[in-house]
Amino acid sequence: MEPSATPLKARRRPDYPYFLSYRTRWIDNDQYSHINNSVFYHLFDSIVNTYLITCCGLSPSSSPLIGLVVMSYCHFFSPLSFPAVLELGLRVAKLGTSSVTYEIAVFAEDADTPSAVGGYTHVFVDSQSRRTAPMSTETREGLRRIHVEQFKTSSKL
Numbered sequence: 001m002e003p004s005a006t007p008l009k010a011r012r013r014p015d016y017p018y019f020l021s022y023r024t025r026w027i028d029n030d031q032y033s034h035i036n037n038s039v040f041y042h043l044f045d046s047i048v049n050t051y052l053i054t055c056c057g058l059s060p061s062s063s064p065l066i067g068l069v070v071m072s073y074c075h076f077f078s079p080l081s082f083p084a085v086l087e088l089g090l091r092v093a094k095l096g097t098s099s100v101t102y103e104i105a106v107f108a109e110d111a112d113t114p115s116a117v118g119g120y121t122h123v124f125v126d127s128q129s130r131r132t133a134p135m136s137t138e139t140r141e142g143l144r145r146i147h148v149e150q151f152k153t154s155s156k157l
Contacts, residue, residue, distance in 0.1 A: 003093075003103075005075040008117035011105050016089025017146045018055075020047045021109075024082045034079040040116055041072065044104045047088040048122075056142030065133055067100075067122030074118030085109040092147040097134045099123045100143050 022043055030036040052058040052067070060066065080086065087107045094101040101121045105114035124135045135143075 003073075005077075005117075008075050008103075008105075009077050009114070011114055011117055012112050013089060013107065015148070016091050016103075016105055017148070018047075018051055018090040020050055020088045020090070022046070022086045022088060024080070024084050024086060026082050029082045034081045035084075037074070037076070040074050040076075040106065040118060043086070043088055043106060044072075044074075044102070044118060044120060047090050047104055048102050048120075051090055051142070051146070052139070055145070057136070057138040064127055065124045065135060065139070066127045067124050068130075069120045070099075070123050071101075072118070072120035074116055076116045077113075078115045080106070080108055080115050089114075090146060092143050093119065094121075095140070095143055095147050098125075098132050100135070 024035060028035050028039045049060070053060070057063075058065075085108075087109055089105040089107065091103050092100055093103045099121055101119060103117065103119040106116040106118075107114050124133055124139075125131055126133045
């Protein structure tokens with residue numbers, strides 16, 4: 001389920017334990033001189049896969065498991081454009097046995113409030129059969145390091 005924009009807009013840098021910088025390119029702008037919406041999904045993919053490769057032991061070309069995106073979203077709060085340097089913040093919002101939901105904030109360099117917040121859910125599958133499979137201990141431990149429990153549920157049973 002996609003989170004509401006209101007709490008996402010209130011996020012700040014300390015809410016994200018992992019960061020990656022991105023220097024925008026002229027081609028990232030659209031005809032309105034701001035970063036095209038589709039570029040944000042490239043940014044999300046870049047920070048998530050950088051983290052999975054460098055901190056979780058995944059290798060896209062040889063790992064027995066791969067993550068498939070089953071849900072994505074993005075809320076836009078303020079425009080960004082070339083030649084800005086962006087800082088991408090990453091956290092894990094939900095961590096399951098075979099799935100993980102990431103949240104990514106896009107900050108202008110040195111800004112404390114995000115210009116956009118989005119994310120997606122990966123379901124890990126066997127790279128050959130494409131059947132759902134539990135993530136490895138190394139992957140799970142890497143993701144646990146940036147897991148921020150934000151969803152508190154209560155039952156009325």
